[in-house]
Amino acid sequence: MQGATLLSETLSQYSALMVMKKRYGEAKMGRFLRYEMDGYLRGRAFERKQEMPLMRVEGQTYVHYNKGSVVMYALQDFLGEDTVNRALASYLKKVAFQQPPFTNSPELLAELRAVTPEHLSYLIPDFFERITLYENRALKATYTEVAGGKFEVKVTAKAHKVEANGTGTESDLKLADWVDVGVLDAEGKPLYLEKLQVTKEDVEFTALVDARPAKAGIDPLNKLIDRKPDDNTVTVEKL
Template identity: 40%
Template sequence: MNSDEDRKKYGLPPKPEDLPEHRDPYGERTLLFADDADFIQFETVVSTIPSQIAVAPGYLEREWEDNGRRYFHYIQDTPIQAFFTFVSAEFDVLRDEAVMPDGSKVNLEIFHDPKHKYNLDRFLSAYQDGITYFSKTYGDFQFRQMRLMEFPRYSTFAQSFPNTVPFAESFGWVADFKDPDDFDYVYYVTAHELAHQWWGHQITPNYTRGSNLISESLAEYSALILTKRRYGKDNMKRFLKEELDNYLSGRSNEGKKENTFINTNRAYQWYYKGSLILYGLQDLIGQDAMDSALYAFNQEFGLKETPPFPGSYDLYRHLDAVTPDSLKYYLDDTWNKITLYDNKAEEVQAKRITEGEYEITLKVKSQKLYSDETGREENAQYESDYIDIGVFAAEDKDENGRTRVNPLYIQKHKIRPGESTITFKVKGEPVKAGIDPYNKLIDRLPDDNSIAVEIN
């Protein structure tokens, strides 16, 4: 009952891949929903030419050659969605292991062109870091193996199937990362695809408006958190700014309307807005509270084979349960409204008190705005919001040659709409200060959030 004729005959909705909104910035072509998927016991035999290795989901039971063909027999011994891929090429294989929280091992295999060994450590690190951390945080990884397969750049995407991720050559296999400050998109995208083993394969969303944020926003958020653990929270601005710019670009090109996030049906919201607001929520309520909500969400819906499957309101319910009343405004603003900020650092002065200690006087302007679905904006009426105020010393280089951000002061202040002047002390010579300096909020003009410090 999956043909176009059957769907019209029985009044079924169009398949997700036929909807123009169901497009992935990483090039994924099909986004799977529980109402559109069967769960199967998967077994396949794949043949290829003798020089190639054929890969499919499941565990390799046997391989052999016969009559000029090479055969591979795969069996997945637990039910999976009817969602699978086949890749065959002349591969070299990098084999290693990831360690689960209980000490058990997960076999890792990276199938790649023999000439493309440049960034194997980045792919491998994302798998090893992610399987350990995601299992500890969200619940155990459900397979005994995880694989990554390079394929030629005749198409550009990466896509997460059960324990198997085809990953295009153009997505970093031959990327040059000589500059230590380059965005490590290989690690980031690999972490995103791995996170789908939880958000998409352990939890499959239902087929309701907004539900795909469960797969994509949570995968993008999980990749952000894993990246923060690898590169440090004080170096997250480059990642958050990338997400913010992509969201603002997406909404500026919106051709119809922008729904609230809880009812989203646009990829620029699933990915970029979703990761920002989830990252911002954990920054407000704390990592432990956020982790407990996502763990409980997975405990309720993970590995379900029968309805009910979760939608966006189910995820919201779990997040709301761990959010203090004083911070619920943030959930409402980000999920049920379209909220933007105009934050600006207007003036900052530093007065030397003693050797190495300075009194900072920072003048900022802040305004929260609500937008309707057509983009018409109006100033929000509110008392104050919690917003980061930051002061930074000069940047330097870490042991890997990467530019290092050196915060002297990062604290959340309750900032009223309009102008505010904030005075506080720091130790260390300040060079830059501002409001929301890491771009955790959705600011229409984020580049004016920080300015140089004048020392008196």
């Protein structure tokens, strides 16, 4: 039935991601997740019939593998890995070795929804129940050197979120999202990374960092599904 491969393939992929995170560290996960996001964006671009939301996926590998990886990794980033594990353990306890009728994706989402705090409740419909895409982009970033060898970074950016139907028609979604804003060094490691509630398209933030900044922007590590992830950061220029 619809959503069957969310339960088998996406959750298997999530287990592999957590092993990878433990083995190589969170800082090195970005490269693989970017590969997965690119795979999802390519897959939906060549969809010949109709893209399904993750909870109703009909065997499309670009949805249950590529999108599933990005979504589940983002979910544990927002909620905490232990919290997601608690929901999965509760779900498994209820459905393991089940006889027909078998479990379905709404039952899994009920467990995830139960551990999601109210201020993040939008994540479940955005990630699983509809096709949500972001169009976040950094506009300008500057820095000045301040006392104590620190650097003050000021960033302006734009945020935009849309919902797509299965055949590509899009409509704007209201912003009330918690999104990473950050400053990166020359190796791409975060010098500053915080979640900021974004309620309008114009985004501004100031950060104080301990090393010379190289890049800065909105969702700089590409945790959300963004159609143009390359423009999420810009080079930080000295004032």
